[in-house]
Amino acid sequence: MKPFTYLRADDAATAVELAAGAGGRYLAGGTNLVDLMRQGVEAPGVLVDVRSLARGIDVEPDGTLLLGAGVTNSAVAGHPRVRAEFPLISRAILNGATGQIRNMATVGGNLLQRPRCLYFYDTAARCNRREAGAGCDAVDGGTHNHAVLGHSPHCVATHPSDLCVALAALDARIHLHGPGGERVVALTDLHRLPGDEPSRETILEPYELITAVSVPPAPWARHCVYRKVRERASYAFALVSVAAALDIDDGVVRRSRVALGGVAAKPWRSYEAERVLDGQPAGPALFLAAARTALADAVPLPDNAYKIPLATRSIVAALTQLAGADEEAR
Template identity: 55%
Template sequence: MNRFTYEKAQDVPSAVEAAAKSPAAQFIAGGTNLVDLIKENVARPERLIDVTRLPLNQIEERPGGGLSIGALVTNADTAYHAQVERRYPLLSKAILAGASAQLRNMATTGGNLLQRTRCYYFYDTGTPCNKREPGAGCGALTGNNRIHAILGTSEHCIATHPSDMCVAMAALDARIHMTGPQGQRTLPIADFHRLPGDTPERDTNLQPGELITAVELPPEDFSQHHAYLKLRDRQSYAFALVSVAAALQLDGDTIRQARIALGGVAHKPWRSPEAEALLVGKPATREHFQTVADALLQGARGHGDNTFKIELARRAIVRALSRAAGLEPHS
């Protein structure tokens, strides 16, 4: 573990200013991912800026009817918030499917968005990893890659994004609010996380010194027909091999709108609006769900140990959509 300085920010402008002074500065709140990375010598910050005192821990109504979740709201408080449970139950269920109760009590909305991608080789400093050390090579490509990505990969990285919360937020079209040295800006969650490409060391499009302040959920109503399906090696406290956040709006049995996001299969939550559009105006049937599953998985490629994920994801998509449509019970 390297030496670093530690300070507590008193407000958002001072936090951003402190981060701008050092390229190796990092914000810390719950620390459920960052502390592990520091212990493993994967993250080596020169300066830690504690943001837990900032006024970013509220869930508030938006003027247009949406909901704003502050960056410092814990995962537990989000999952059990009355408005989230009533209006965005997909998000509540996804959060409760992740981690453990103890971690959810500490982990924050902003920290969850910034979880580093999951890979054995990324966490093991004795093995090559382009994400940890650009140009070193990717040990997972020819190594143990059972948990790794099947979509959006590159020759430089096949790691997967670990968050359950982000998969649901991707399906709900959340927007990320940030403040940095250049002022405030907002990104759709689809543009927040990155695919590895030639720069696998960059997980997000967050700029240096930028601080996430809130996540905004739009007012669209997917509260009636939704499902979060997480397939994993054990029932609790395990990352997803494949997860599916499915949300539908129905007129009778006809699909008016569909949202589907996948977790455990790519470097970011995976969505395809083009595939979702195949369901619009169609009856909610397993046959149509199988068609959209094939479209979502177009281009999927296994790397040996993880090839099974392609068929697993196909079946998971059909099952999640069937549950969302009420064709089979939720377990």
């Protein structure tokens, strides 16, 4: 690991000032960044420690959940109000990593994880995310775990976060503080598809800091499921994951949410599948139609065509589980 300067900030404004003044990077739990530094993939000269900032979990009077960016994943997953009112978040986190990692990893850091592409981690390989314009060895290499939606000839990596998939389904918003002041963006807008600029992974401006995540109240979203398919039962990244919620009234889907992980460079919210579901009688034919719609634009790579039927069946299974739970509740 190359030497670096370590700084600590007491508030968001100071953190931004320190990072912008020194060309630094933000450090919270370090479960991703420090690994990348050890492997020589990243080598920031200055780290600004923001772990002590924004560590609260609050539910506002209108029912909005507010998660400080510095709160740990374990604290979020185990919080009674999160488990009771936003169970999709808790379930996604518990599916996402080992207990040791959850104890260190933060909400803000989880959102900004770098891709888990083997070629990105291999400094001897060409990678447009690691070095703009270098090329992408993954495109003609092993693509077993890579994207089927939204990829480009310049990058085929997937986003690794489980939490982001749940937040995409729940219409979460990201609160930012940067040199230009504060702003709020939708979680679904935070991450960019690779296009011809894979090195730009998010819409964050230079030195912008995530300070919080807010999730609007959604009592109907308590009827939810997080389904993750991985290569082994222990800690592993998703081949495909599904965050789904259904509000069914008298056998008809009043509203739905469908988001996918493991299939694109960002959490993939399928508004198209939701439009197929909403207002229609719940049942196997509808669920299959919605799942096929969600994958209609998928383009497989040489080694990952299996992901399309896998994702299709995972969506159907998640929706079927929800519909069955609704029947049992009645």
